[in-house]
Amino acid sequence: MQQSTIQFQSPSTPHPQRGNWRVEEVEALFALPLMELVFRAAEIHRQFFDPSRVQLSTLLSIKTGGCEEDCGYCAQSAHHDTPVEDQPMMTVDEVVAAARTARDNGATRFCMGAAWRGPKDADLAKTLEMVREVKALGLETCATFGLLKDGQAERLKDAGLDYYNHNLDTSPEKYADIIHTREYNDRLDTLGKVRTAGLSVCCGGIIGIDETRRDRAGLIAQLANLDPQPESVPINQLAKIEGTPLGDAAELDWTEFVRTIAVARITLPASFVRLSAGRRGMSEAAQALCFLAGANSIFYGDKLLTTGNPDVEADRQLMQKLDLLPLESPADISEGDN
Numbered sequence: 001m002q003q004s005t006i007q008f009q010s011p012s013t014p015h016p017q018r019g020n021w022r023v024e025e026v027e028a029l030f031a032l033p034l035m036e037l038v039f040r041a042a043e044i045h046r047q048f049f050d051p052s053r054v055q056l057s058t059l060l061s062i063k064t065g066g067c068e069e070d071c072g073y074c075a076q077s078a079h080h081d082t083p084v085e086d087q088p089m090m091t092v093d094e095v096v097a098a099a100r101t102a103r104d105n106g107a108t109r110f111c112m113g114a115a116w117r118g119p120k121d122a123d124l125a126k127t128l129e130m131v132r133e134v135k136a137l138g139l140e141t142c143a144t145f146g147l148l149k150d151g152q153a154e155r156l157k158d159a160g161l162d163y164y165n166h167n168l169d170t171s172p173e174k175y176a177d178i179i180h181t182r183e184y185n186d187r188l189d190t191l192g193k194v195r196t197a198g199l200s201v202c203c204g205g206i207i208g209i210d211e212t213r214r215d216r217a218g219l220i221a222q223l224a225n226l227d228p229q230p231e232s233v234p235i236n237q238l239a240k241i242e243g244t245p246l247g248d249a250a251e252l253d254w255t256e257f258v259r260t261i262a263v264a265r266i267t268l269p270a271s272f273v274r275l276s277a278g279r280r281g282m283s284e285a286a287q288a289l290c291f292l293a294g295a296n297s298i299f300y301g302d303k304l305l306t307t308g309n310p311d312v313e314a315d316r317q318l319m320q321k322l323d324l325l326p327l328e329s330p331a332d333i334s335e336g337d338n
């Protein structure tokens, strides 16, 4: 592998922003002939990244179920009657054991999720120990704990957190159909706190929630206009959960997922675009087209938070078939690595 042409981004590298993306411009990208769209995205991908490398993140739900928010897609909301049972917070030892397994399987980032509106200070204190110990294993650390209050992002940063995941989920117009217990601006406020604390931002959304293509374009425009742009952009396809308001959402054609990945790559050229929830129902060929269209990160591990993901072994085989290599370690994305 020739490393000399590779320009990896690091959290300390300022993220480029083209300017203000209008929703109409993003919609026009979605409307391109699919092959043209994928080709343009692939060209941009190669300008910013080594297209043969895929970043591997493993997820763990450290506190499952019983969430007071009413997100219409979520298995963990106390507002919906779903098959997911509430569970107490995991112990530090349990979390560290899971992180060690993830590392030994080849993941470079470990993302801890909690079904909270936001962390209470006492709960946050327990998570800080998890962050410290996971970081000490040599993994990048990521947390997704909901809305943050003043000072909480700084405490996470001091404990060794690298990334905070907090999604905008959908367009501002669609948002109120899906979530009624917190507002779009609450999310923007938390993203601002994360940025100010010096954490890297992981922010994306969810598609297949009966949104229109204009909503998908509205989501991408919002993400692309964040300044600086998020370092990591997860694109989730709805995992339909029985008992949720979106349990029988209309099926989204796989080509629309590919288009969303490609448009994210074009508008967020230096961000890692993560092919997130929804891979289990996707053919290997569709995933390959997503990688060509600029996806360069996946959730890797048999489980997401409450739903399944392709098996580790299946993903190893897929990457081998596609001649894709894992991003080996956080050191691989250091500035000026050439």
Ligand code: SAM
Binding pocket: 073, 074, 075, 113, 114, 115, 116, 117, 144, 145, 146, 147, 165, 166, 167, 169, 204, 205, 206, 236, 237, 238, 239, 240, 241, 277, 305
């Ligand atoms: N409670 C925290 C929060 O909402 O910020 C963190 C966890 S929450 C599960 C993180 C994200 O996962 C959501 O914003 C949504 O984009 C995605 N997600 C949740 N349930 C999903 C589902 N059933 N299918 C696909 N993505 C989902």
Ligand code: DTB
Binding pocket: 059, 075, 113, 144, 165, 167, 204, 205, 234, 235, 236, 239, 276, 277, 304, 305, 306, 307, 308
């Ligand atoms: C993100 O954007 N996707 C992940 C992570 N951030 C926390 C969550 C996906 C959840 C899929 C449904 C489930 O497993 O419950």
Ligand code: SF4
Binding pocket: 067, 068, 069, 070, 071, 074, 075, 076, 077, 078, 114, 115, 116, 117, 146
């Ligand atoms: Fe709670 Fe997060 Fe699920 Fe919303 S997505 S119900 S905040 S766990």
